[in-house]
Amino acid sequence: MLLVGANGSGKTTLARIMSxxxxxxxxxxxxxxxxxxxxxxxSRRAIGFASHRPFLYMGLTPIENLEFFGxxxxxxxxxxxxxxxxxxxxxxxxxxTPVDRFSRGMLQxxxxxxxxxxxxxxxxxxxxxxxxDDDGTATLNAFLEEARNRGTATLVISHDRDRVAPLRPRVxxxxxxxxxxxx
Amino acid sequence: xxxxxxxxxxxxxHARDFRFLATLGLFSLSLVLILSFAFGPIFxxxxxxxxxxxxxxxxxxGILGLTRALDxxxxxxxxxxxxxxxxxxxxVYLGKTVSSFLLLGALFCLVLPCAAVFFDVGNxxxxxxxxxxxxxxxxxxxxxxxxxxxxxxGLKARELLLSVLLFPTLIPIWIGAVKLTxxxxxxxxxxxxxxxxxxxxxxxxxxxxxAAWLFEVVQEAGE
Numbered sequence: 001m002l003l004v005g006a007n008g009s010g011k012t013t014l015a016r017i018m019s020x021x022x023x024x025x026x027x028x029x030x031x032x033x034x035x036x037x038x039x040x041x042x043s044r045r046a047i048g049f050a051s052h053r054p055f056l057y058m059g060l061t062p063i064e065n066l067e068f069f070g071x072x073x074x075x076x077x078x079x080x081x082x083x084x085x086x087x088x089x090x091x092x093x094x095x096x097t098p099v100d101r102f103s104r105g106m107l108q109x110x111x112x113x114x115x116x117x118x119x120x121x122x123x124x125x126x127x128x129x130x131x132x133d134d135d136g137t138a139t140l141n142a143f144l145e146e147a148r149n150r151g152t153a154t155l156v157i158s159h160d161r162d163r164v165a166p167l168r169p170r171v172x173x174x175x176x177x178x179x180x181x182x183x
Numbered sequence: 184x185x186x187x188x189x190x191x192x193x194x195x196x197h198a199r200d201f202r203f204l205a206t207l208g209l210f211s212l213s214l215v216l217i218l219s220f221a222f223g224p225i226f227x228x229x230x231x232x233x234x235x236x237x238x239x240x241x242x243x244x245g246i247l248g249l250t251r252a253l254d255x256x257x258x259x260x261x262x263x264x265x266x267x268x269x270x271x272x273x274x275v276y277l278g279k280t281v282s283s284f285l286l287l288g289a290l291f292c293l294v295l296p297c298a299a300v301f302f303d304v305g306n307x308x309x310x311x312x313x314x315x316x317x318x319x320x321x322x323x324x325x326x327x328x329x330x331x332x333x334x335x336x337g338l339k340a341r342e343l344l345l346s347v348l349l350f351p352t353l354i355p356i357w358i359g360a361v362k363l364t365x366x367x368x369x370x371x372x373x374x375x376x377x378x379x380x381x382x383x384x385x386x387x388x389x390x391x392x393x394a395a396w397l398f399e400v401v402q403e404a405g406e
Contacts, residue, residue: 040269055260058261073269
């Protein structure tokens, strides 16, 4: 699903609530029918989230970051999986360079891989195309297509409809904190 | 094994931050040098003055280490990503406590010989006991410091809050460390001040137990 809306309409806040980073003032958040607070650790492992902030340790390399977060999520083959994903995103030559030396686009690739690495059942991507070049966009769309085929529920928040268009997503709009099922 | 991954990650980040390590080392050594000049050149009670200098230096350098560790978690959202990865909160706490303890331990290994040389209290026979006292003191520092650092993480005045919470809590541990080290260097025994050992151990256990109870709540409240 693609979520569009004006600046300040609440898209990022919604994504942060859905990712369990923020608590909602009202209402409840459920995953497979269960409140996420009841099984917070399991719920978090089932949700992949990428946002404006990279959610990485800047002094670590991409492979170290991905292996670290993969291990915390319980992935036994975190390093091998990280190597494969970095290769697909064309990042193998930079796998051992600390991410604080990266450009915006390269950092974005690593940040997206962190969200994607556990093959989560819910994927929340806030402006995932920011900083990505054409190759990066095509690779991300391939990842998203695969996720859709696995049955992953994906929410993409983006102002760049052209880049999401190849995925033919359902489009919703957010206005003043309310999601409407039409663009 | 989550806690080992967290410890390894923290140590890697510290090891690559040469400017931070150099600042930490220079700061603690400068304190030793300044206090040795303040107390000297003829020391009245070298054992007392040396132990005060050693622990004052570690106390203030330790807060630099904790503040840096706090910054590493806050910049670019690394700490938030740890939460979102679904890691067991107490394992994360233990990992960070162990890495802080190892950093403080390295600092102790740097400062101890300097304090011993400047104040001429180098009694190698009591070195294992001094190391034991240091272990108790630094476990307490790391245990309480990591808990309070997590509490302060999401706030703008986090360094201030960390100091306000941590300094009073550490007073019993630090007085104990000063008294025990003084007794070891002066008399070669801890018998006259043995009770401080129990107080320090109780404070350490209390810090670790409080974190087991509170760390998850504190971590979630940080946002």
